[in-house]
Amino acid sequence: MSIEENIPLQNLRPPQESTAPKQEKGEKLKIKVLLLDDDEAMRMLSALVLKDMGCSVEEFEDGNKLIEKFKQAKPNEYGLLISDKDMPKSIDGVEVLTAIHSIDSKLPLILYTGGLISSQLEEAVGHLGGVCLQKPFKIEQLQEKVGQALSKTRG
Incomplete structure (x- = not known):
């Protein structure tokens, strides 16, 4: 005879300090x-998470169209840019982040990728003031x- 007890894994891990935006309930x-x-599926899922966080989201599948939209925007109209790195039909995410950073160096940036996040990529994105996120990711990781x-x- 054996006794089995199910203990949720989150109860076994020490609580981690979150850098997600501090929000009151x-x-x-x-x-x-x-x-x-x-x-499209990745864009929709990311948009759902962001909307749940209270953000309004403008979705793009073409980097050039995003850059044109940003050039026409009012100063400080946008509070964050999130881009995929690899987009075969458009300019890549690093080029988009670089172009947007040259227009507004204060805009927060996130680059996500399903590929390897090399130290060179992290350094390049960090130089623009941005952060990298590995796909696939959990909701909490995007929020973080x-x-x-x-x-x-x-x-």
């Missing part, structure tokens, strides 16, 4: 986000990176 971020990804990006450029 029910409080939302209220920022406008530019979201770039050629994968949003917090890091916002605090890195505005903190």
